[in-house]
Amino acid sequence: MPSFEVSLLLRGPSHELLLSGFVLSLELAGLVLVFALPLAVIVALLRLAQNAPARWAGFAFVEGIRNVPLLAHMLFWYFGAPELLPQALKQRLYAGHVEEVSAVIALTLYTAAFMAEDVRSGIRAVPVVQTEAARALGLGFFATMRLVVLPQAFRVTVPPLISQTLNLWKNTSVATVIGVAEMMYQAAKVESATFRSAEAFAFATIAYLAVSLAVTGLATWYQRRLAAAAGVA
Amino acid sequence: MIELVQTYWVYFLIGQYPNGPLGGLALTLVLASMGVALAFPVGLALGIARLSTRRAIRWPVTALVFVVRGTPLLMTVFWAYFFLPSVTGHRTDQFSTMLIALVVFDGVYIAEIVRAGILGVGRGQMEGALSLGLTNFQSLRLVILPQALRHMLPSLVNQFVSTIKETSLGYIIGLSEVASIATQINTQVFTRPAEVYAILGLSYFLLCFGLSQFAFRLEARRAGR
Numbered sequence: 001m002p003s004f005e006v007s008l009l010l011r012g013p014s015h016e017l018l019l020s021g022f023v024l025s026l027e028l029a030g031l032v033l034v035f036a037l038p039l040a041v042i043v044a045l046l047r048l049a050q051n052a053p054a055r056w057a058g059f060a061f062v063e064g065i066r067n068v069p070l071l072a073h074m075l076f077w078y079f080g081a082p083e084l085l086p087q088a089l090k091q092r093l094y095a096g097h098v099e100e101v102s103a104v105i106a107l108t109l110y111t112a113a114f115m116a117e118d119v120r121s122g123i124r125a126v127p128v129v130q131t132e133a134a135r136a137l138g139l140g141f142f143a144t145m146r147l148v149v150l151p152q153a154f155r156v157t158v159p160p161l162i163s164q165t166l167n168l169w170k171n172t173s174v175a176t177v178i179g180v181a182e183m184m185y186q187a188a189k190v191e192s193a194t195f196r197s198a199e200a201f202a203f204a205t206i207a208y209l210a211v212s213l214a215v216t217g218l219a220t221w222y223q224r225r226l227a228a229a230a231g232v233a
Numbered sequence: 234m235i236e237l238v239q240t241y242w243v244y245f246l247i248g249q250y251p252n253g254p255l256g257g258l259a260l261t262l263v264l265a266s267m268g269v270a271l272a273f274p275v276g277l278a279l280g281i282a283r284l285s286t287r288r289a290i291r292w293p294v295t296a297l298v299f300v301v302r303g304t305p306l307l308m309t310v311f312w313a314y315f316f317l318p319s320v321t322g323h324r325t326d327q328f329s330t331m332l333i334a335l336v337v338f339d340g341v342y343i344a345e346i347v348r349a350g351i352l353g354v355g356r357g358q359m360e361g362a363l364s365l366g367l368t369n370f371q372s373l374r375l376v377i378l379p380q381a382l383r384h385m386l387p388s389l390v391n392q393f394v395s396t397i398k399e400t401s402l403g404y405i406i407g408l409s410e411v412a413s414i415a416t417q418i419n420t421q422v423f424t425r426p427a428e429v430y431a432i433l434g435l436s437y438f439l440l441c442f443g444l445s446q447f448a449f450r451l452e453a454r455r456a457g458r
Contacts, residue, residue, distance in 0.1 A: 063438075067398075068437045072433050075412065075416065076427070076430040076434060079416075079430060080427035080428075080430040083427050170304065173307045184311075188311070204311075208304040209300060209303040216303075
């Protein structure tokens with residue numbers, strides 16, 4: 001077995017490929033987080049709505065998406081969905097970064113479905129009397145949610161949302177199947193170009209682990225702060 | 234869509250079997266079942282090791298749990314793909330590679346379920362068992378685990394659902410499970426990718442939704458008692 005070549009990872013073309021993959025993975029996760037959070041809140045509100053069809057729509061979204069593997073979502077949005085578009089739009093899409101757009105759509109829907117459930121349990125953790133009091137004060141449904149319920153729900157929802165963000169970070173790796181040049185894709189590319197499997201995979205493992213530990217650290221810090229705040233109150 | 238199902242349903246369900254290796258949805262189910270069945274003893278051992286009073290046991294296992302949980306399943310698959318041939322000396326087929334990756338990955342997740350299950354039993358049970366003169370191992374086997382396992386059942390069914398979804402990553406290493414078969418069908422039909430992948434999604438949905446509803450019932454029944 002050849003020796004472990006650290007210098008390969010610190011400079012040169014392999015280093016640049018791996019680093020660009022790492023950056024793209026981070027960008028992917030960041031972008032998806034920005035889109036998925038508001039969508040998750042909307043779906044959670046749908047699931048808690050008074051109106052039965054709205055509730056059903058929320059339920060169908062969450063269960064329909066969570067019970068299908070992310071890989072199947074990726075394949076659908078990359079190979080399937082563009083075919084349904086009108087010709088002109090399709091050509092514009094294929095001229096651009098179609099694989100990245102597909103990956104962002106698939107990841108956003110997948111992440112939002114999981115986050116919606118966390119937001120929903122967060123909202124349900126706020127006592128009903130809070131809503132009743134707000135409504136009695138004359139606030140409408142949306143004003144009640146925005147000013148009274150959601151700010152309180154947010155606090156208990158942050159830890160599970162951080163853990164979903166961690167899942168999102170790991171899930172970005174699945175985008176490699178549709179050819180998005182993220183971390184895993186570049187690791188495989190470096191591996192097949194240089195036959196330095198151990199080095200390429202070690203780089204990817206450490207990169208994934210470093211971000212995961214940072215996110216976990218954030219969750220721990222938040223929880224400690226929350227406990228401290230509760231202690232004061 | 235009906236025509237598509239009529240033409241390809243056998244291929245979708247079992248791949249080239251009996252004229253070739255088993256594939257399709259059947260392979261997905263075989264892989265997921267074997268994965269969970271083999272991951273359970275691994276997870277049990279790792280979960281108990283995580284709670285061991287000996288540091289020499291607890292620390293390496295804790296490190297393994299952190300590394301596997303902090304990286305994507307695909308990373309475990311890639312490591313397995315790369316490491317297994319150098320350990321066994323010959324090229325490993327895709328099925329064994331995926332199976333071993335699943336056993337390690339799920340083993341670690343089940344270890345956390347086991348750990349939570351054991352911690353949920355309550356200290357008094359362990360103290361009581363020990364004071365009755367049972368050894369550590371006997372207390373675990375006769376007193377703690379029977380109670381902990383009952384708590385863990387719904388989580389284990391959910392883990393099986395996750396495993397079914399995880400087998401789809403076999404696609405990447407060229408295993409002919411259901412997602413790969415769908416892609417092959419798509420290449421043959423060529424003009425209807427949205428329908429082919431919608432059918433793929435629907436198949437996963439029926440399987441996983443059915444099973445998670447079952448887990449939900451189990452939990453509700455347990456809570457009702």
